[in-house]
Every structure is written in C-alpha cells, then in structure tokens.
Amino acid sequence: MTAQHIGPSESLIPRPQRTPAALRVAIAQVAPHRLGELEQQKDEAIALAAQTGSLGPILQFLESWAVTVEIARFPSLATRLHSAEYTVQTLDKGDPSWRKAMDVVHGLYASARESLDHE
Template sequence: MSEAAADGHRPLIPQPKTTAEDLRAALVQIAPNQVAAFDAERTTAVEAARSQVDAAPMRRFLRRWALAVAIERVPARAARLSELEARAGQVEDLAEGRAIAAEVAAIHAQAAAEAGVDGRTAE
C-alpha cells in the first residue's frame, strides 16, 4: 500500500471499469468479504436478464457494485458511511437524521461521480 493511501483518505486502487470482471477483481483486493455477495448477485442478475430478455438487471447490478467499489476503495469514506448507517438506525432527532441523510447522500454522490454512474440502485 502506498504511503498516500495509508492514511485511509486516498484510494487504495484506481476506480476499475464498470465490468463484472474488473469490479470483482477490485473487490478481491479491497473488500474480499464482499466477493461472495457479488458472485451471488451476479448470478441472480444474469438469470433475471436472460429470463426477462432485458439488460436492465445487469445494468443495475453493475451500477450498484461500481458504487460499492468506489466507496470501499477509500477506507476512511467506507468507515464513515458505516458509522452513519449505524447511527441512522438509532437517531431520534429530526435535525440529526437530516444531517446524517445529507452526509450519506454526499458520500454516494461523490462515489457515483468517481465510478461514472448515476448513483441510483434501481431503475
């Protein structure tokens, strides 16, 4: 790992192309605990695309995982998102809930821009 990436605020790897093979290879490097979920979702997306004769399930799958990789490749960002998601389940104050939602949206928007996707997980 480079010294620049060691602080957790810089990407561990470049953003891969939005192909199943490249995204999976990136996950193996930066988030190996997510590879099984990736493989299972890929199988489901391929089956849905074939049965529906529609590429939309694969597009959703690739978009979702491109966003996940974009988040995970910056450890500090991934950690902050996890903290926010955990806190969101406990918050009772509306203003705090809105602040959490805004920060989560900003993280997703930045990651989506880096991944070259629109950030949505469904069409």
C-alpha cells in the same frame, strides 16, 4: 451536506473497469467480506436479464457495484459511510442526527456516481 469530490490521491487501488470480473477483484481487495453479496447479486442480475430479455439488470448490477467499489477504495470515505450507516440503523428517524447521517450516506453515493460519470 456538500458532496465531497472523490479524488485519486488516497485510493487503495486503481478504479476498476465495470466488468463483473474486475469488480470482483476490486471487492476482494477493499471489502472481501462483501464477495458473497456481490456474487449473489450478479447471479440474480443474470437470471433476471435472461428472464426479461433485457440487459437492464446487468447494467444496474455493474453500476451499483462500481459505486460500492468507488467508495470502498478510499478508506476515509468508507469509514464515513460505515459510521453514517450505523447511525441510521441505530437511531430513531425522528432524531435530527438520523437525518444528518442519511444526508452523509446519500452524499457519498452521489459523489461516487459523479466521479464515475467523469472518468
């Protein structure tokens, strides 16, 4: 699968800053059903950071949710991701369509990370 560059032309919202508050606002706009998941992971990242004395868990949380928002703010990409994730969850790993769906999932996440790296 060729990674599709994510461009600004079809975005529902502007790209948010990588802060917990900005990502929360963005998720509330593009994927409100995921707010609970975001809050739970934020709390876990803060607790782990406090326990380990490292900012790594917080930085990982911010990166993960920035990528999630980057995909969700483009309806066509979010639809492709949901379709591929459904295929992955419903087909046997031996099915060639399962591998193609995994390639789509990985490609979308890689493209989103690349877009964020070039902001």
